[in-house]
Amino acid sequence: MGVCRAAPATGDPRVHRTPHSRERGIVLVPLTRYPGPVQVFKQVLAHREPKLVTPSGYAWLFVLAVELRLVPGTNDTALRPGEVAEFATSTPHWFGPAHAEAVEILHLFGPTATSPSTARTQAPRARQVPRSAGSSASHDGVPTASACAEGG
Structure with missing residues (x-):
């Protein structure tokens, strides 16, 4: 699978996760080690056709690199790096790259009862989150959007 492998153990305290390829061009890296109500993933999503889904629960998305297209129901929203969306997944929805380049997200x-922000559970919304100066590519050994754009 080329560059989409976890970094080798080096004796440092950082956690090195093994990415999982789901469909062509989709890389999923679980960041939570324990079973629990909220699961956290780093995802690299290559271009694919939108297909609305409705799993039961609540989602919170943070864009790390490139631009994310979020389609909740009949709405169509683009989020840039540093922007966040949160929504009840009972609304038919789809998300992926806004353009041809793969997008990288957290x-x-x-479950809805454990949403990151229970005050806003109705409609998806985007808000700007400040990025620290000098933030750049991934330093955690996890594939970046450019490294896995072609499922590679």
Whole structure:
């Protein structure tokens, strides 16, 4: 699978996760080690056709790199790096790259009762989250959007 492998153990305290390829061009890296109500993933999503889904629960998405297209129901929203969306997944929805280049996101998913922000559970919304100066590519050994754009 080329560059989409976890970094080798080096004796440092960082956690090195093994990425899982789901469909062509989709790489999923579980960041939570324990079973629990909220699961956290880093995802690299290559271009694919939108297909609305409705799993039961709540999602919180943070865009790390490139631009994310979020389609909740009949709405169509683009989020840039540093922006966040949260929504009840009972609304038919789809998310993926807004353009041809793969998008990289952090994805929290859990039951509605354990949503990251229970004050806003109705409609998806985007808000700007400040990024620290000098933030750049991934330093955690996890594939970046550019490294896995072609499922590689």
